[in-house]
Amino acid sequence: MIPTVSRCLGIAALILGSALLACSDDPSVAPPQASSGQTTEKLPNLLLVVVDTLRTDHLTPYGYEVNPTTPVLQQLVEGEQLRVMSGLLAASSWTKPSMATLFTGLAPSEHGVMRLIGKHSKLKDTHTLAAVFKAAGYDTGCVMSNFLLTKRTRSGYDHGFDFYDDSTGTKKDPHRDSTAKEVTDSGIQWLQQRDPQKPWLLVLHYFDPHASFEDHADVDWLDPAYQGWVTGGASTDTLREHEANCSEADQAALAAFYDEEIHAVDRNLGRAIEQLKSSGQWDDTVMIFTADHGEELGERGHIGHTQTLFPELVEIPLMVRVPFAWQGAWHLPEVAGGGYQMTQLYPAMLGVAGIDLPVGRSHQAPPYVVSEVDFEPVRKEHVEKYVQKRLVRSGSLTLIQDLRDGGLQLYDHQKDPMLWAPLGDQHPQLQDMRKLLDEHDWWEAP
16 A cells, blocks of 8 residues: 655655656656645645546547547646556446446456446445545545436445536436536536635546537538538437448548537536636646547447447546646556556555555556456347457457357457457467456456
C-alpha cells in the first residue's frame, strides 16, 4: 500500500523525487504542472470523467485527424497538463461490468456484475470508490447519465455518493438527444454549493456519444454528397436493421455523427474545467479521463457494443492530470509488455489521495491484461446478441476465445493493432497463451 506521500515526505525529498519524475520516461507518471516544489498538507480533489462508448481512435490526442473531436483535451495535452496513456483495456465491452470495475477495482469474477437484470446485475461490494473517499473525509458526487445505472434500477452504483444526479438517465427515451450540457451543469452546480473547505470526488459520466448519434448544430462533419440511410439521431432499431450491410460511405456518415457527439462532450467538459480554474480549484484537482468501453461503427457488421472484444470496443482512452504536489503519490505501473488493466485505476485513485486499499486490491501491475463479455439480452428478438467471449493480452499477442462456437483466434496486436489478421493455429506461442486463458479466473454464468 502507498502512504500519503504529500503528508510524509519532507520538502527536500519531494523536490528530489519530483525532479526524478520529471526526467522519467515512465508513462504512468504525469508531467509537472507547477513550478513550485513546496509540499502540501491538503488532500487533492479528484475528478473522474467517464465517457460512455468512447473509442480511443476517434480522439485527437491519440492521433485522430479526420475531425477535430477534442480541442479542449488536445489543448491540455499540448500544455503538458494532461498525460496521454495508451493500452488500457476495459473490463468488458459493455457498461455494467466495466463501471463496476471502475467503482471497485475488482474484476467481474470478483464483483459479480455481468447481467442486465437479476442477481448478477447488482453492484454489492461496499468498498466502492465513493464509499472509501467519503470515509476519508471527502464530499462525493456523481452525475450519472446511463439509464442502466440509475437509482431506480437499485443497481447499487450510487453507493457512497452524497450526491447522485441520474436525471438525464431517466428520460422516456434515454438514447435520444444530447445530455452533455446537462451533465456539466449539474456537476458545476454541485461544486458551487458544497463546503469549499472539504476535498471532493466528482464523477461526471457522459452518455454522449452512445447511440443514437445526434446531429449537433455547432459542427457539420457529414459529407454533403452522402445520400444513404444514415441520419443524425437514427434510432437503435434502425441501426440494427442496417448494421450488417454498411458501405464505406455509411460507416463514414456514422463516424461523422459519432464525432460530433464526442465534440459536444469535449466542449462541455471544458466548461467544467473552466469553472474549476475560475474558482481556484484546478491546481488541487487530479483528473482521470477514460471510458467504460468503445463502439463499433459498422466495420465488422455491427453497430453498437457487447458483440466482440476487438480494439474498437475494449481499448479505451486514459488521460491523467496530476498536480505537482501529488505526483509522488500517483502510481499506475505498466503491465509487462505494455498496457494497463481497468482494475488498476481504483488503487491509483485511492493512492494519490493517501487512502489505504481495501482487501483484494493491489497497486501491483497484473502479469497480463484481460477483457471479457457474457452478455445476455433481455428482449427475445435480440436473442442472437447473446455472446460469451474472453480475451488475454500478453506481450505482443492477443488471444480471443468465443465460448459459443469454440473459436480461438490469436493476433499480433503490435503488427496488427485492430486485429484483422489471425495468426493461425500453428503459432509457437499459441499454447502458452491458451494456458493463460485457461488458468484465469473468469466470470462464470450462473
